[in-house]
Structure formats: structure tokens, C-alpha cells
Amino acid sequence: MPLLGVNVDHVATIRQARYRAGPGGSSGYGEPDVVPAAAAAVRGGADCITLHLREDRRHVIDRDVTKVRELCPVKFNLEMAGTPEMQGIALREKVHQVTLVPEGRQEVTTEGGLAVAGREAHWREYLKPLKDAGIVTSAFITPEDVQVRASIESGFDAIELHTGAFAHAWSERAGAGAGLYKSARDAVLRCIGSYSNTLRIHAGHALNYENVHDLLALPGARSEIRELHIGHSIVSRAVFVGLEQAVREMKQLVH
Numbered sequence: 001m002p003l004l005g006v007n008v009d010h011v012a013t014i015r016q017a018r019y020r021a022g023p024g025g026s027s028g029y030g031e032p033d034v035v036p037a038a039a040a041a042v043r044g045g046a047d048c049i050t051l052h053l054r055e056d057r058r059h060v061i062d063r064d065v066t067k068v069r070e071l072c073p074v075k076f077n078l079e080m081a082g083t084p085e086m087q088g089i090a091l092r093e094k095v096h097q098v099t100l101v102p103e104g105r106q107e108v109t110t111e112g113g114l115a116v117a118g119r120e121a122h123w124r125e126y127l128k129p130l131k132d133a134g135i136v137t138s139a140f141i142t143p144e145d146v147q148v149r150a151s152i153e154s155g156f157d158a159i160e161l162h163t164g165a166f167a168h169a170w171s172e173r174a175g176a177g178a179g180l181y182k183s184a185r186d187a188v189l190r191c192i193g194s195y196s197n198t199l200r201i202h203a204g205h206a207l208n209y210e211n212v213h214d215l216l217a218l219p220g221a222r223s224e225i226r227e228l229h230i231g232h233s234i235v236s237r238a239v240f241v242g243l244e245q246a247v248r249e250m251k252q253l254v255h
């Protein structure tokens with residue numbers, strides 16, 4: 001049964017839409033505050049809280065990472081680019097897990113997977129201090145053999161399969177989109193079937209209250225996927241039912 005990681009970046013996105021110019025509001029950092037949001041997600045059943053500290057700090061800011069790490073009683077997963085600065089922050093904050101993602105300044109959200117293949121020596125070196133500090137290292141990759149094998153070769157403990165293509169194909173699965181949907185499912189299935197004995201498999205991106213059911217219905221998915229990381233859909237639902245309840249509903253689907 002996968003653990004549910006809740007990505008609360010989108011709470012910070014709302015805050016920064018108003019307070020980008022600087023601190024303000026009752027917390028001194030503007031509202032809504034990511035720290036009580038993380039606490040609400042935990043009350044709703046989140047097994048892990050994820051924050052993506054972007055290099056441009058466009059939503060999550062350093063103080064969010066420090067506070068959530070300090071106050072959150074569950075696993076803390078820092079999503080980050082593979083830069084020296086981020087490596088230093090992960091070590092300083094003693095996060096439980098890092099998920100390395102590619103970062104593009106213009107993108108709205110993380111678009112592609114990390115380029116691991118061909119850069120194994122680079123990643124091996126980069127991961128060393130993190131692994132020495134006991135931090136679980138995960139690579140956010142497209143579900144392709146070449147990237148999974150390179151992640152193993154680089155020494156990553158886990159891979160997070162980018163489910164963007166799966167989710168997109170899922171919404172087009174009727175009629176002409178059926179072939180694409182089959183390929184996207186097969187790609188995820190192949191990774192689960194071939195590699196779940198070698199490294200931990202996580203999955204995330206564009207999962208929602210509907211498509212998560214079909215992802216978990218894939219043979220082996222429920223037992224072999226260790227973590228699901230979901231943000232946008234949960235925070236969107238929270239607008240109507242509150243974050244705690246939105247997480248609770250997702251947890252019921254995942255478990």
C-alpha cells in the first residue's frame with residue numbers, strides 16, 4: 001500500500017500571489033501559511049509532506065522548509081534541483097528524503113524528468129554527502145528503462161515515476177487516445193515489474209481523485225509503489241472541503 005505524500009507548494013503559491021514583495025499578514029510571512037497547511041494535511045492522514053524549494057523561490061521560501069521540517073511529525077521530502085545550494089539546504093535541514101527534479105524558469109510546474117542517463121558519475125558524486133547523512137535520495141524520472149537503469153547506476157535509493165504522460169493519456173483514453181493510454185500504462189507497468197526489487201518506486205504528478213484509481217489498479221501497483229506524491233488536485237479540492245478533508249478523501253482512495 002503506498003504512502004501518501006502531500007505536496008503543499010500550492011498553498012505557498014496563493015500566498016506569494018499576494019505577498020511576493022515581502023513579508024506581511026498575521027504570521028509575518030503572509031497568508032495562507034504553509035506550516036498550518038502541512039499540519040492539516042497530517043491530520044487528514046498525509047504520511048509525508050513535500051515542499052519544492054525552487055531556485056527562484058517563486059512559491060516555497062526557505063523559512064517554510066525550516067518550519068515544516070521542525071514542526072511536522074511525518075516524513076519530510078524536499079523536492080529540489082540538483083545544485084550545490086540545494087544540497088547544502090537538505091543537509092542543514094536534515095530532511096528525510098530529497099527528490100531531485102529538473103527545473104526550468106519558465107515552466108508552470110515540473111515538466112520533464114531528470115536527465116540521469118549519461119550523467120551517472122555526476123549524480124553519484126552529488127548524492128554522496130546526502131547518502132552519508134542518511135537522506136533517502138529519489139530521482140524524478142520519466143518511466144523509461146534507460147533512466148531507471150541510470151538511476152540505479154547513480155546510486156539513487158528511489159525513483160519517482162513521472163505520471164504526467166499517464167495522467168494526460170488517461171483524460172484522452174476514450175477513442176483515438178486509447179493507444180496512447182495503453183503505452184503510458186505499459187511504461188509504468190514495466191518499471192514496476194522490472195525494478196521494484198532493486199529500488200523503491202514512487203509515483204507522482206498530475207494525479208487526481210479519478211485517475212489515481214486506475215493507476216493503482218495496474219497489476220502490482222498497490223503493493224510495489226511505495227509512495228504517491230500529489231499536490232494540485234488535493235489543494236484544489238481543499239478550496240471546497242478544507243485541506244484535512246481533501247487529504248482524508250485521497251488517503252481513502254490510496255489505501
Ligand code: PXP
Pocket residue numbers: 007009052079099101109110140160203204205206207229230231232233
Ligand atoms: N512529484 C513531483 C516530483 C513534482 O514535481 C510534483 C509537482 O510539484 C508533484 C509530484 C505533484 O504534482 P501535482 O501537483 O500535479 O499533483
